[in-house]
Amino acid sequence: MDTDKSGLLDTLNDSPLSLFHLRAVVTAGMGFFTDAYDLFIIGAALVLIKAQFSPSKEMLGLLGSTALIAAFVGAFVFGRLADMLGRKKIYGLEAAIMGVGALASAFSPNMIWLLVFRFIMGLGIGGDYPVSAVIMSEYSNKQDRGKLVGLVFSMQALGLVAGPVVALTLLGSDIPHNIAWRLMLGLGAIPALTVVMLRRRMPESPRYTALVRGQAREAYDNLSRFAGTRAPVTVQDQHVTRLGFWEFITNRKYLLTLIGTAGTWFVFDYAYYGNSISMPLVLKTVAPHASDLTSMAWSLIVFVVAAVPGYFLAVSKMDKIGHKRLQLIGFVFMGLAFGVIGLVPHLTHMIIPFLLVFGASYFFAEFGPNTTTFVLSSELYPVSMRTTGHGISAGIAKFGAFLGVFIFPTLTSAFGIKGTLLITFVFAVAGFFLTLLLPEPKGRSLESISDDTIPFTSRAVNS
Numbered sequence: 001m002d003t004d005k006s007g008l009l010d011t012l013n014d015s016p017l018s019l020f021h022l023r024a025v026v027t028a029g030m031g032f033f034t035d036a037y038d039l040f041i042i043g044a045a046l047v048l049i050k051a052q053f054s055p056s057k058e059m060l061g062l063l064g065s066t067a068l069i070a071a072f073v074g075a076f077v078f079g080r081l082a083d084m085l086g087r088k089k090i091y092g093l094e095a096a097i098m099g100v101g102a103l104a105s106a107f108s109p110n111m112i113w114l115l116v117f118r119f120i121m122g123l124g125i126g127g128d129y130p131v132s133a134v135i136m137s138e139y140s141n142k143q144d145r146g147k148l149v150g151l152v153f154s155m156q157a158l159g160l161v162a163g164p165v166v167a168l169t170l171l172g173s174d175i176p177h178n179i180a181w182r183l184m185l186g187l188g189a190i191p192a193l194t195v196v197m198l199r200r201r202m203p204e205s206p207r208y209t210a211l212v213r214g215q216a217r218e219a220y221d222n223l224s225r226f227a228g229t230r231a232p233v234t235v236q237d238q239h240v241t242r243l244g245f246w247e248f249i250t251n252r253k254y255l256l257t258l259i260g261t262a263g264t265w266f267v268f269d270y271a272y273y274g275n276s277i278s279m280p281l282v283l284k285t286v287a288p289h290a291s292d293l294t295s296m297a298w299s300l301i302v303f304v305v306a307a308v309p310g311y312f313l314a315v316s317k318m319d320k321i322g323h324k325r326l327q328l329i330g331f332v333f334m335g336l337a338f339g340v341i342g343l344v345p346h347l348t349h350m351i352i353p354f355l356l357v358f359g360a361s362y363f364f365a366e367f368g369p370n371t372t373t374f375v376l377s378s379e380l381y382p383v384s385m386r387t388t389g390h391g392i393s394a395g396i397a398k399f400g401a402f403l404g405v406f407i408f409p410t411l412t413s414a415f416g417i418k419g420t421l422l423i424t425f426v427f428a429v430a431g432f433f434l435t436l437l438l439p440e441p442k443g444r445s446l447e448s449i450s451d452d453t454i455p456f457t458s459r460a461v462n463s
Contacts, residue, residue, distance in 0.1 A: 008210055008220050013142045013445045021148055024139045027202050028132040029155035030195040031095055035125045036159025037166075038102055038188040039067060040276055042118070044167035044299075047281075047292050048181040053111050057409055065405035066115050067122030068273060071398040074126025079391015080245070082131050083384060087138075087208055090131050092199035097124030099192030106186025124192070126398060130391035133378035138207040138386070142445045146318035146375050150311075153374045157303075157311040157366070160276075164300035171293055207446065211240045211383045242384040257380050258389060260437035264327065265373040265397035267427040267434070271338070272365055274404025275358075275424070281409065285417055287351045298355060306359035310366025322442040323372050323379075327435050330368010335428030337361035342422035369431060373397065379441045382450040 042064055050060060074094070082090045101121025108114035132152060140148040166187060170180040203222035210219040248254055275282065279302070283295045290298075318326050337360045341347055347354055373393070381389035411420040441449045 008206060008216055008223075009445070009447060012139070012206060012223075015141050017141070017144055017148075021139065021141075021144075024136055024202070025148060025151045027195070027198050028136045028152040030191055030198070031098075031128045031132050032153055032155040033159040033162070034095070034098055034102075034188060034192045034195070035128055036156035037162050037191070038098060038121055038125060038159075038185075039071075039273070040160055041163040041166065041184050041188065042067070043276065043279055043281075044163060044296055045181040045184045047295075048177040048184075049111075049114075052178050052181075055111055057413075059111060061406045061409050063111065063115060063118070064278070065402045067118045067125060068398045068402040068405060070119040070122025071126030071129070072395045072402060074123035075129050075391045075395035075398060076126075077123075077391075078127030079130035079387045079389075079394070082134070082387035082391075083212075086204055086213075087131055087135050087387065088202070088204040090127065091135065091202065092196045094124045094127030094131065095192050095196050095199060097121070098128065099124075099189040099196070102188035102192060103186055106182040106189075108182075121188075126391075126395060129374070129394035129398075130377075130387040133374055133390055133394075134387045135202070135205050137375075137378035137446065138205040138383070142443060144319060145379060145446075146323050146442065147315050149375045149378055150315040150318055150371050153371055154311040154315050156370075157308045160303045160307060161300065164296050164303065167296050168293065168300065171296070207383050212242060240382065240384060243382060245385075245388065248385045248388065254381065254385070254389070256437050257439075258392060260434055261373065261377040261380060261389070261393040262396040263434040264331075264369060264431045264438075265377065265393050266400035267431040268331075268365070268369040268373055269397040269401035270404040271334075271424040271427050272370060272404070273401035274408040274420075275361075278405065278408045278412075282412075282417060283351075285412065286348055286354050290351075298351075302355065302359050302362055306362040307366050310363040310368075311371060314367045314371040317367075318372070318375070319442060322440050323376055324435060324438050324440045324442075326367070327369050327372035327376070327438075328432060330364045330366075330370075330372065331428050331432040331435065333364035334361050334368060335425050335432070337364065338421045338425040338428060342418045342425060348417045369435075376438060376441065379446055379449055380438065383446070386450075 046060060046064055049055070049063065055063065074097075078090050078094055098121055101117050101119075101124060104117040105114060105121065108117055133149060136149045136152045137145060163184075166184055167180075170183055171177075175183070203225065204219075206219040206223045209222065210216040243251075249258070279299045283298050284290065287295070314326060321329070337357050340357050341354070341361075347357065377390040377393040378386070408420065411423065415423070439449065
C-alpha cells in the first residue's frame, strides 16, 4: 500500500489497488463461499432427506428455511456488537459458529436435531454478512470500493457452484443417499473452520480504530503491518461522535436509507432464495420425469452459465455504471424474466426455453441486486453505525429469504410455477422503486457519503 503526506483517511481513500486489498478480499470472501455453500446445499440435500425421514411439506419448508431465520437473528446481533465492541472481536467468531453448525448437521439423528444444528449454523452466517462487508468497505479506496466489496460477495458464486458439484459427485459415486446428504452438509465445515485463524490475524478496521476509538496512530501501525509496507505519513488524532441506536433509527436521512437498503434486500432475497433453494423441486415440476441427477445437473448449468458471469461482470462494471444504477438495471430485467415465465403460455412445460428465461433471471439477479444490495449496505452508513445498518438490512433480507423458501412450496401448490413467479415479478418491481430512495455512492469516500463529521485535534503525530 502506498502512503503519502496526507492523513490516514486520504491514504485509505486514494491508495491504488495492491496486494493488501487482495488479502482482505480473500479473508472476507472465504466466509461468503461458505455462506453460499451452506445455505444452498440444503436444496440438493432435501431431496435425499425427504426420502429418508418422510417429513411433512411444512417440515420440509422449515428445514429449507431455518438457517435463514437464524441468519436474520445473527445479522442483527453480530452487526450491532461489531459497532459496539469492534469488528475484530466478532470477526472469526461467526465463522467458527458456521463450521460447528455445519459439522453437527452431518450427525443429526432426526429432523428435530437437524433443524437445531442448521439454526446454529445460520446464526454464524447472519453474523458474517455485516462484519465481512464492512471490514472490506472500510479497507477499500473510494474508486474501487464497489469492485472490492463485490469481489467478497462474488465468492458466493463459487459456493453456489460447489454445492451442485458436490451433490453430483456424491450421487454419481453410488454413495448411499442416507450418507450422501450428511456429507453434503458436513463438508461446509471445512472452509468455515479453515478461515477462522486467517480472520483472527487480520487487524481491526483502520477507520473504526481511528474514528470511533480515536486511535489514529494505532490504526496506521496496524494497517502498515497488514499491508507489509510503511512510508512517511502524517497521522492526526481524530474521532467522530458515536451515534446511539435510537438516535440512528430516528434520524430522517438514515431511516430513509435503512428503508431503501433493507427493503430492496428483503424483496430481492424473497425471490432469490425461494427460487434457488427450491430449484431442484422447481425443475422436477417442469420436467417431472427427470432423475434427481438430471435435475441437479440442470441446476449446475444455470449457476455456471448464467449466475457466475453475472457476479463477475457486476464486479468489473459496478464502479463504472454506478452502484445504485446497476441495482435498478438488475431489478428491471430480472423482473421481466419472471414476468415472461408467468405470462407466456406453456413455457413451464418446455425445459429448454424455461431454463433459458430462468437463467436470464439469474444473470440479472447477480448483475444487479444480489451484489449491489450487499455493497450499498456497507457504504451508506456512518462508521459508528455501519455494521448495525448493514446488519439490520441483511437481517431483514434473510427474513425475506426465510419467507420465500418457507412458502415457496405452498405457493407452487396453490398457483403453480407461473403464478408463483408472477408474484416474484411484483417483488422485483417493488425493489426498483425502493432503490430510488438511495443515494449514488460511486466514487465518493465513505466519510462524505455518510456525513461523518471528523473534528481533528491540533496535535499531529508523525509516524
